[in-house]
Amino acid sequence: MIADTHNDFLTKKVDINYLEEREEFLKSLCCPVWTSELKNPMEDIIRAKTYLDSKKLKTELRLCVEDCWFLNDKNLEELLSLNPFYIGLTWNDTNCLAGGCFDNGGITDFGKKVIKTFEDNGVIIDTAHQNRQTFFEFAKITSKPIFNSHTAVDKLLQTPRNLNDEQLKIIKESKGFVGIYFVTDFLSKQKVDSKVVAEHIEYIVDKFGIDLVGFGTDFNGTEELPEDVKDYNDVENILEKLKEKGYSAEALDKIRYKNFYSYLEKVNH
Helix, strand or coil: EECCEECCCCCCCCCCCCHHHHHHHHEEEEEECCCCCCCCCHHHHHHHHHHHHHHCCCCEEEEEEEECCCCCCCCCCHHCCCCEEEEEEECCCCCCCCEEEECCCCCHHHHHHHHHHHHHHEEEEECCCEEEHHHHHHHHHHCCCCCCECEECCCCCCCCEEEEEHHHHHHHHHHCCCEEECCHHHHCCCCCHHHHHHHHHHHHHHCCCCHEEEEHHHHHHHHCCCCCCHHHHHHHHHHHHHHHCCCCHHHHHHHHHHHHHHHHHHHCC
């Protein structure tokens, strides 16, 4: 059983029984609506909430929003009323709120208003896809432990989509959470398998401690997956690599789901 902080199945057409078929592997699942290419994001988010609310599963399903480019003063309260678990200010490009990871610019005045409004109402701001400037500005104004739903380590593969050591240090100091994704393009320039994913987790554990890291798979958000990690039944391959490195059962459970739940306790206080 794992907690997965990012799976794009709501945006990609998947089998009608997708969630039911994976329930045995999932303790918690963050379900983002990726809005960057949507014409009417609010309509899709409302449909997604209705769909998730209709599911009666053991897996805890959490509605999330990736890229809030569409927000304005008129629909802010509407999105709040849907009670998303987290929202991402940006995707890859800069928008009216903040700078995206492959673009320039920082947090706008309206972006600061959105951050305060949502945090005051218990909604987490996801730092995935923020560029460095936006991240560091956000770290100075947020009042919450910092959350990144899906990323990896810049030291192992340099890309603006991954976190550098300074960012990881800030997240650790805030008692935050980092979900490691399985996107091969951002993990290594060589062949990618479960061992490579384990290396990104190991790097964070070795430098910043066991309590920071979990899984943010990005399943359905990419077709570029590790050779031996194509679905949730394969996540055990990553954990087995860590076990071979001497990770205890308790440490593996922290990575599986306990770190995510510890983060929830901290953010809700």
